[in-house]
Amino acid sequence: ASLELGPYRHFMQKEIHEQPRAVADTIEALMDNGAFGASLFGEGAEDVLRDVEGVQILACGTSYYAGLTARYWIESIAKIPCSVEIASEYRYREAHANPKNLIVTISQSGETLDTMEALKYAKSLGHAKTLSICNVPESAIPRASRLVYYTRAGAEIGVASTKAFTTQLVALFTLTCTIAKLQGRLDAAQEAGYIDALRQLPGSVQHALNLEPQIVAWSERFAPKQHALFLGRGVHYPIALEGALKLKEISYIHAEAYPAGELKHGPLALVDEAMPVVVIAPNDALLEKVKSNIQEVRARGGEMFVFADADSQFGESEQVNVIRTPRHVGVLSPIVHAIPVQLLAYHAALARGTDVDKPRNLAKSVTVE
Ligand code: G6P
Secondary structure (H helix, E strand, C coil): CCCCCCCCCCHHHHHHHCHHHHHHHHCHHHHHHCCCCHHHHCCCHHHHHCCCCEEEEEECHHHHHHHHHHHHHHHHHHCCCEEEEEHHHHCCCCCCCCCCEEEEEEECCCCCHHHHHHHHHHHHCCCCCEEEEECCCCCHHHHCCCEEEECCCCCCCCCCCCHHHHHHHHHHHHHHHHHHHHCCCCCHHHHHHHHHHHHHHHHHHHHHHCCHHHHHHHHHHHCCCCEEEEEECHHHHHHHHHHHHHHHHHHCCEEEEEEHHHHHHCHHHHCCCCCCEEEECCCCCCHHHHHHHHHHHHHCCCCEEEEEECCCCCCCCCCEEEEEECCCCHHHHHHHHHHHHHHHHHHHHHHHCCCCCCCCCCCCCCCCC
């Protein structure tokens, strides 16, 4: 991968735009295979994955949010329990070990100290089934893991992770379907449907990137704000978390994410004209519930910025701004909706004149405690 900026102003912007390619590269072996298979995860993977009883995901930062997204897939498609924990928490508590569970570490760099230590701790508790999802070949965490799936995002320079995140999601979806298949929970029609959805994903990601001019217009209204609230539900809640993280990391606007159903249990008290509310609201089973959450915000004078999709049927109004991704992509929708929140953070930061690729106080890879 070229380390040149080309037509882009920052590596972050370049990396956001590289996502169709990064996603396509990450699923290349799967597409060549035409089917989910244990061999994608390395030698002996079938023996490891066939009888796992559950999945414990350990990660930090953006990688942790990829894990939170995967939990929805693992429990609904592979139908085994999944917990997701911040590595620095797991490593210091007396965790319950079930050696039949699969430990999945997610780390772009493969060098994050807390994630590495969490993996070592899991192994010391008797966990031998370990899998690393990593973007850097031969880094420490994959070397310490039994199985590995390398994302092929290419070098990520911007401190705020973008293409590493979406490719982690692709890897986690592939893992989910592979476990489901090995355990007899994925029939041929479902498998064909998911393979097809993945094949179309780079195109859907490109469609989301094409929304950039509309997002630039929003970001100008965002840039003067002090605070922002991000809402999502279900599998899109982690995307709200990721959107809030991106915004605070690079624009220094204080942002928080809430599952939309929690609105009335606290954050609604903060809503007024000064607090923009970003809502991730594609057409899924929870859409009607999200719409009623939006009414609650509206009634308090809040201004909303809604990311919806072609099927969501949101009306725009004075307080409700809507940007629609061009098609509804079903179970992969969180991957597509990661794009507009990245772009919003990027352009808000640009408007505020921050050092986008090197935000203050943050490091790309945290190898100290
Ligand atoms: C740092 C980076 C984040 C990243 C996190 C975990 O905080 O700034 O972008 O998500 O580390 O890094 P990892 O390499 O383990 O995914």
